[in-house]
Amino acid sequence: MKNPPTDAKGPPRSQAIAPADASVSLDQFGRMLDAVYEAALDPNGWTNCLDLIRNELQGNFASLIVRPGSADDIGLIVSNSQENRSIALGNPYIMMSPFTGMPTDRLVTIADVLPEAEWKASAYYQDWCKSLGVYHVMAADIEVSSGAVYGFRITRPESAPPFSPQDLALGRRLLPHIKRALNLHLSIHQDRKVISLYSHAMAQLMVGVIVLDQDRNVIECNPAATAILDMADGLRIAGGQLDASYPNENRVLQRLIRDALIHPKAAKMSLTDALAISRPSGGHSWGVVVQSIASDQWTEGKQRPSVAVFVRDAEGQAHPPVRLTQQLFQLTPAETTLAIELANGLSLDEASDLLGIKRNTARAHLRSIFSKTGVRRQTELVRIFLNSVAWLGTRD
Structure with missing residues (x-):
């Protein structure tokens, strides 16, 4: 299948298309806006959004150029045509487009950019557009808050009438909403990235995070919390709620959760409550901290995040990435593995036995590490290792 001519991907044939109706009802415009803002929340919705806009403007292609591409990047174009929906990886001729480098946030047609004779004679039209049935083009480059520029394109074949003033008016009405949706998508995407980084850091440090809703139900756990709860060793989820194994400790835990729910503002202003949860296995107690999540006045509905429970494994052995540890402290591989075992609480003799090395060799490694x-x-070695950023890296 061939790609579309105007920075899009679509069917390799042209069709006569009737002009768009000069009037657009509120219902029709509302459906397009619904699709635009749904696409902001889910990028997969852009194909449906473009389909509605293309159909309303009686075009044969509608495209959103996410990345125009370069010598090192083939780019990304989300497109919709009359015959198929697709995500094209790029348009090899895109830099030849007469719309390249035009002023942003301004909707134009090909007639605004160059005379008809020059358009027909251009290499971009002859080599890319003509055989695919693209002749009339309505285009805008949209600059978003990050400084990135997205291309918005609607096209028609030569057999169809050019875009009318009414078509342009509709496009200009849509343009600010498309820009807002793109900005909204960027904001949401960045927030998710930041949350993912926080979750990664907490998991690497073995800090479990358990989020409860206003009814005390567990609605989310990070990987470290999931690993701790899977042990069922002092803490568990029963009936969808967090419980401690021993009744007296569970009463304290439930009281702290209740207090955090009843007094969210006070909890935010005061010291966070903490307790130790015993482990039936005999291991060191879990360190547990309960903190209220203060919601804003717009936050309502079921499963509203209301309480965060942080759980720390005081005895859990950590295993930082060997490569990062070597880079940070300029150690050899043998020195690194020994240092990690010492940081996990083993004595020099215990570490040498575990690693299968002679005690004299271990002592030589330790002198070099020092x-x-x-x-x-x-003890100083353990402290600097436990406080190093190596623990935040991805394990080798």
């Missing part, structure tokens, strides 16, 4: 890290005692 020299490279600038510490003099094993």
Whole structure:
């Protein structure tokens, strides 16, 4: 299947298309706006959005150029045509387009850019557009808050009438909404990225995060919390709610959760409540902190995040990425593995036995580690390792 001529992808044939109706009802315009803002929340919705706009403007192609592409990047174009929906990876001729470099946030037609004879004689039209049935073009480059520029294109074949003033008026009415939707998508996407980074950092540090709603139901757990709860060793989810194994500790836990729900503003202003949860296995107690999540006045509905419960494994052995640890402290692989075991609480003799090395070799490694890290005692070594950023990296 061939790609579409005007920075889009679509069917390789032209069709005569009737002109768009000069009047657009409020219902029709409302449906287009619904589709535009749904696409802001889910990028997969752009194909449906473009389909509605293309159909209303009686075009044969509608496209959103996400990335125009370069020598190193083939780009990304979301497009819709009369015959198929697709995401094209790019248009190899896009830099030849007469719309390249035009002023942003301004809707124009091909007639606004160059005379008809020059358009017909252009290499972009002859090599890319003509055989695909694209002749009339309505275009805008939309600059968003990040500084990125998105291309918006609607096309018709030569057999169809050019875009009318009414068509342009509709396009100009839509343009600010498309821009807002793109900005909204960027904002949501960035927020998700930041949340993902926070979750990654907490998981790497073995800090479990359990989020409860206003009815105390567990609505979300990060990977570290899931691992802790899967042990069923002092903490568990029962009936969708967080419980402690021992009744007296569970009463305290439920009271802290209740207080956080009843007094969210007070909890935010005061010291966060904490307790230790015993483990039936005999392991070190879980360190638990309960904190209210203060919602704003617009936050309503079921499963509203209301309480965060943080759980720390005081004895859990951590395993930072060996490569990052080597880079941070300039250690050899053997020195790195020894240092990690020492940071996990083993003595030098225990670590040498575990690693299968002679004690004299372990002592030589330790002297080298001390020299490279600038510490003099094993307790200092443990402290600098546990406080290093190596623990935040992806494991090797």
